[in-house]
Amino acid sequence: MEHHKVIIVGGGPAGLTLAWEMQKRGARDVVVLEREAEAGGIPRHCGHMGFGFFTSKSRLTGPQFARRLREATEQLDIRTQTTVLEFTLRGNLRVHGASGITEMSAGKIVLATGTRESSRAARLVGGNKLPGVMNTGELQQRVYLRGEKPFQRPVIVGSEWVSFSSLLTCRHAGIRPVAMLAEAKALDAPAYFALGARWVFGVPVLRETALLAIHGKGRVEAVEVSENGKPRSLACDGVILSGRFRSEAALYAGGFLERDGWAPRVNEKFETSRPGVFAVGNVLGHLETAGNCMKRARELAGILAP
Ligand SMILES: Cc1cc2nc3c(=O)[nH]c(=O)nc-3n(C[C@H](O)[C@H](O)[C@H](O)COP(=O)(O)OP(=O)(O)OC[C@H]3O[C@@H](n4cnc5c(N)ncnc54)[C@H](O)[C@@H]3O)c2cc1C
Numbered sequence: 001m002e003h004h005k006v007i008i009v010g011g012g013p014a015g016l017t018l019a020w021e022m023q024k025r026g027a028r029d030v031v032v033l034e035r036e037a038e039a040g041g042i043p044r045h046c047g048h049m050g051f052g053f054f055t056s057k058s059r060l061t062g063p064q065f066a067r068r069l070r071e072a073t074e075q076l077d078i079r080t081q082t083t084v085l086e087f088t089l090r091g092n093l094r095v096h097g098a099s100g101i102t103e104m105s106a107g108k109i110v111l112a113t114g115t116r117e118s119s120r121a122a123r124l125v126g127g128n129k130l131p132g133v134m135n136t137g138e139l140q141q142r143v144y145l146r147g148e149k150p151f152q153r154p155v156i157v158g159s160e161w162v163s164f165s166s167l168l169t170c171r172h173a174g175i176r177p178v179a180m181l182a183e184a185k186a187l188d189a190p191a192y193f194a195l196g197a198r199w200v201f202g203v204p205v206l207r208e209t210a211l212l213a214i215h216g217k218g219r220v221e222a223v224e225v226s227e228n229g230k231p232r233s234l235a236c237d238g239v240i241l242s243g244r245f246r247s248e249a250a251l252y253a254g255g256f257l258e259r260d261g262w263a264p265r266v267n268e269k270f271e272t273s274r275p276g277v278f279a280v281g282n283v284l285g286h287l288e289t290a291g292n293c294m295k296r297a298r299e300l301a302g303i304l305a306p
Pocket residue numbers: 009010011012013014015033034035036039040041042043046048049050051052082083084085112113114115136137140162165248251280281282283287288289290291293
């Protein structure tokens with residue numbers, strides 16, 4: 001079995017910053033395991049500006065920011081296309097990579113696996129199972145990484161920052177959303193974002209509106225919503241389910257780690273309920289900015305490699 005001093009699971013801004021800072025502090029034998037073909041995490045497919053201001057005083061798109069992170073860490077041991085499947089009973093990692101399924105152990109393991117938007121199933125949306133229903137993350141990957149235009153006139157469900165960022169993704173691809181659906185009267189994002197959606201993007205924000213079901217034959221044709229308690233149908237050809245982030249708990253299911261909601265519970269030193277297992281970045285349950293995740297990763301580097 002392969003053994004290392006430190007294994008970091010996840011090569012997004014938090015995981016890469018931690019590995020980099022530890023290296024700078026003289027730590028050796030630090031390995032990053034990353035599921036995707038390329039490290040960089042979510043910013044890889046956030047084609048809009050908004051990254052790097054607090055870290056390097058520059059205004060970067062997500063892919064530019066992710067590239068900078070990769071360039072800064074290219075000398076480190078970062079293993080892409082390597083997915084951690086679970087913790088074994090002994091606290092090792094079961095890993096799927098180029099040589100199939102193997103087990104790896106480490107003196108310290110850090111979870112930096114980020115967070116993900118809630119799926120349709122988790123939101124209990126009824127109706128037909130159809131293509132053209134996706135989270136913001138999938139939309140971004142299809143638009144920015146694969147150059148696709150998955151629909152023309154979708155509805156956007158949610159009123160978080162990320163919901164509004166999907167307007168930018170849609171504009172990039174020439175997609176014109178029909179409406180944004182905000183569940184409450186107040187938005188989760190700042191109130192003036194609704195004005196921007198309306199006047200800059202031509203997209204109305206419908207408040208106190210919940211998605212009940214998705215209908216169509218072979219493709220999305222309409223959504224059924226409840227608006228101020230009254231049923232209403234909106235014609236559309238796609239649905240973007242945005243936000244409601246939660247940690248991916250599959251890795252530490254079955255009571256391996258104590259949790260706060262979906263996220264692993266940590267103390268002030270980022271250590272979970274298992275000694276030697278740490279967590280940092282968005283895996284802790286909130287969608288923070290990349291800069292904040294990197295700040296926390298630097299703090300953890302100071303703890304692991306003082
Ligand atoms: C749509 C959207 C827009 C955003 N816009 C901005 C913005 O403009 N500015 C800003 O500062 N922030 C923005 N953010 C937030 C920013 O992207 C995150 O704060 C940041 O990416 C979090 O870093 P992280 O390393 O914690 O997680 P992530 O970036 O999610 O990285 C986690 C990594 O772990 C890997 N991973 C997960 N599970 C496993 C596993 N089992 N095995 C191996 N690898 C695994 C993933 O592949 C991923 O690469 C945005 C987020 C979203 C979703």
